[in-house]
Amino acid sequence: MKEDIMFNTNTALKSLSKSEFNSHFENIYNEHIDQLYRFTYFRVSDKDKAIDIVQDVYFKYFKYLTDSLENEGEIDFNHKAFLFKTIRNTIIDHYRKKQSQSLDELVDAGYEYSSDEDVSHNTSIDIDYKEVLKSLKSLDLDAQELVYMRFIEGLSLTDISEITGQKENTIAVKIHRILEKLKQRYEKHY
């Protein structure tokens, strides 16, 4: 991964000046900010809250980087997974205070169907899309989150495994079951 090359292969990290270190940090920030913000907004449905959470997580990440350098002299971890895991835990904390689950409304959260196929002129695709969306909303929060990470943000099984703390095989099986469930719920309507 781009950022790992940036941090892991540089053995003279400790001797970096403040501005050089900040520049490395900025690169990683720019690399993930959009994905992290979308993930957070998708979960909390509030732009200001999402910005606060993402800023807070980047601050923690900066501290973690500097502490790792100070204590271990190197930075050796999956940055993307670390950021997602921290965001996820912060959001869980947010949900403790606000029990509503805004994950329900994909479209309301700023997502739209975008494919090479023209939905407006193809009734069958439009129906498929609406039915899948309806079935998706009926899944539990964990399942929706897995679908989001795997299909909408396109994260790898390895990344999802690190973020959720579950084995890759378990994730793969869960995703397979979710697809089966979606398929059954879709077919039930016909």
Add this chain to the structure above:
Amino acid sequence: MKNIINDKRIENILSSFKPNESMSLSVSEKKDMLKSVFDRVDVSKEVVVEAVKSPFYTYKTYFTQYLRYSIPVLLIVFIGTQAAGVFTDRSRIALSDINEVKSNLEQLKRSNEIKSNLSKNQADIKEIKLNLASEDVAEKDVKTQILASQLSSRSREIRNQVAALISEDKITEAKKIALDLESALKADELYKVSTSVESEVFSAIDLRVDIERKEKNNISTSTEKEVEDRIIAAKKDILDFEKNASTTDIIVEAEKSIVVSEDHLKAGDIENAVISLQSYDRIVADLRVILLP
């Protein structure tokens, strides 16, 4: 006519959900966010520098020397006696593991002791706060630093004890204590001003989330009966809360979680029944902190 949709088609539809423009941050918003992160990092460094220059370390009076040396020693003794207590209890549990009834009794006793340690820690911190508030010598920063360090070290101790329970697969007890710890830390005003307490809160959340995940993954044939029992117990607790608490909104939320759990249980969906009960447990842990005298 039955319409059949294949897995690949569903995958394609899911992968086609893309963020629209309203979901993107503008370049200036991203820059502002980055600037805020750097500013916050700078501020946190300044706070550390100020702490080093504090009169607490430069002026040597009997009081500051007492705070610097006697309290840590007392703290170490306190932690030592607690650890010794835990190890003694662990041995006791091992010896009394002759039959299930005995073992369960010891287990209950031990988690009660850890819980009472948690309350004792909270009481101690309260007392230290009162003592420090009455002293004019120590400055506000110094007081905050002392309290934060005490609170953090005690929290770490409790987390270690919870980890010991998890390693023995006593998930239910571990979860109760982890939830109490998390709620207590969050309720403390130091959570908002001290980064060490803040990071303790996040560690406590991580711990609790891990326990919940374990609980969810440990579903077995006996879980259904356990969930039923937990729902019955939760309903009794709610009646007690309704008598004693004025925070009705939270009670209503807790009740909702029980109803949802019951519905899942009736539908045979044990995993979601457990998840709803976890939500109930979190709400109740917060409620208990609110009800603390």
